[in-house]
Amino acid sequence: MQVYLWLKAFHIAAATTWISGLVVAGLAVASRLARAGIQTAQDPYFLEAVRRWDRFFTLPAMLLAWALGIAMAMQAGWLSSHWLMIKLTIVGALLALHGVLSGTLRRLDRGADHPAAILFYAAPATILGIVMIAILVVTKPF
Amino acid sequence: MTAPSNMAEELSQLRRMRLVSVVEGCTLLMLVFVAVPIKQLGGHAIATTIMGPVHGMAFLLYIWTLIQTVSGADFPRPDVVRMVVAAFIPFGAFLNERALRRRQALLVSA
Numbered sequence: 275m276q277v278y279l280w281l282k283a284f285h286i287a288a289a290t291t292w293i294s295g296l297v298v299a300g301l302a303v304a305s306r307l308a309r310a311g312i313q314t315a316q317d318p319y320f321l322e323a324v325r326r327w328d329r330f331f332t333l334p335a336m337l338l339a340w341a342l343g344i345a346m347a348m349q350a351g352w353l354s355s356h357w358l359m360i361k362l363t364i365v366g367a368l369l370a371l372h373g374v375l376s377g378t379l380r381r382l383d384r385g386a387d388h389p390a391a392i393l394f395y396a397a398p399a400t401i402l403g404i405v406m407i408a409i410l411v412v413t414k415p416f
Numbered sequence: 417m418t419a420p421s422n423m424a425e426e427l428s429q430l431r432r433m434r435l436v437s438v439v440e441g442c443t444l445l446m447l448v449f450v451a452v453p454i455k456q457l458g459g460h461a462i463a464t465t466i467m468g469p470v471h472g473m474a475f476l477l478y479i480w481t482l483i484q485t486v487s488g489a490d491f492p493r494p495d496v497v498r499m500v501v502a503a504f505i506p507f508g509a510f511l512n513e514r515a516l517r518r519r520q521a522l523l524v525s526a
Contacts, residue, residue: 333480340476344469373480377487380429384422 278349285342288335293404295332296368298324299375300396306382307394321383328376336372340365356416364403364410371396423523426489430520433485434513440478441509443471448506479503482512 302324343365352358375396378389451467454460482503486496495515502508 336480337473337477341469341473344472348469369476369480370483373483374487377484377489380425380484380488384425 278346281342281346281349285339285346288338288342291335292332292339292372293368293400295328295335296372296375296400297397299328299332299372299379300393300400303375303378303382303389303393303396306387307389307391321379325376325379325383328379332372333376336369340369355414357410357414361407361410364407368400368403371399427520427523429485429488430516430523433481434516434520436474436478436481437509437513437516440471440474441507441513443467443474444506444509447471475503478509 302321347353347358374390375393378393382389447464447467447470451463454463482499485491486499491499499512499515502512
């Protein structure tokens with residue numbers, strides 16, 4: 275099989291792992307936001323489990339997705355394509371969102387209880403980003 | 417989490433951020449002072465073809481770790497602005513490493 279197809283297969287697998295981890299982190303923060311100020315029983319191990327998953331799976335998956343994506347773009351000669359520039363902008367925004375969510379999880383795990391309200395929309399924003407990326411990559415409109 | 421474990425966690429995060437800063441700074445030095453001269457003077461483009469993406473990945477990890485670090489702790493706003501700006505200037509990562517080392521020392525002495 276061509277090297278490109280191997281790169282593509284592992285890129286998709288890594289990106290899927292990254293995005294699913296991002297959605298889980300977004301939902302964990304949103305659930306904390308939803309019950310801010312309400313005294314409810316909290317699972318002390320849940321945030322820790324999400325953080326551990328983030329560190330050992332989501333972050334490496336993100337780096338692997340970037341590395342394989344760059345390798346694919348170099349091999350296919352897409353580096354000057356406009357659709358790729360737009361895709362990279364969206365992926366850069368997802369990277370920033372991931373950093374904010376990961377930092378927020380760390381803060382919540384230390385006992386803080388008021389994450390930024392806008393993070394309530396982190397999971398849907400992630401899905402919106404991945405939908406836009408899928409359209410750009412499949413149709414390559416410009 | 418208890419206060420001592422919070423402190424250990426914060427120190428560990430600062431150590432990670434310092435390590436990533438040094439790695440980012442070193443890959444930039446290797447790109448600018450080793451790979452580029454090899455390409456320009458020796459005509460071996462493979463040097464930048466390898467070091468370019470390596471530095472790119474180190475830069476991405478640096479940006480991600482920076483965002484994670486400032487999102488997870490109470491950094492003064494001017495410090496955050498300085499660290500973000502330093503991320504985009506050559507050798508800024510080394511300046512951040514020194515600032516983080518000072519913050520780490522302050523945390524230990526507090």
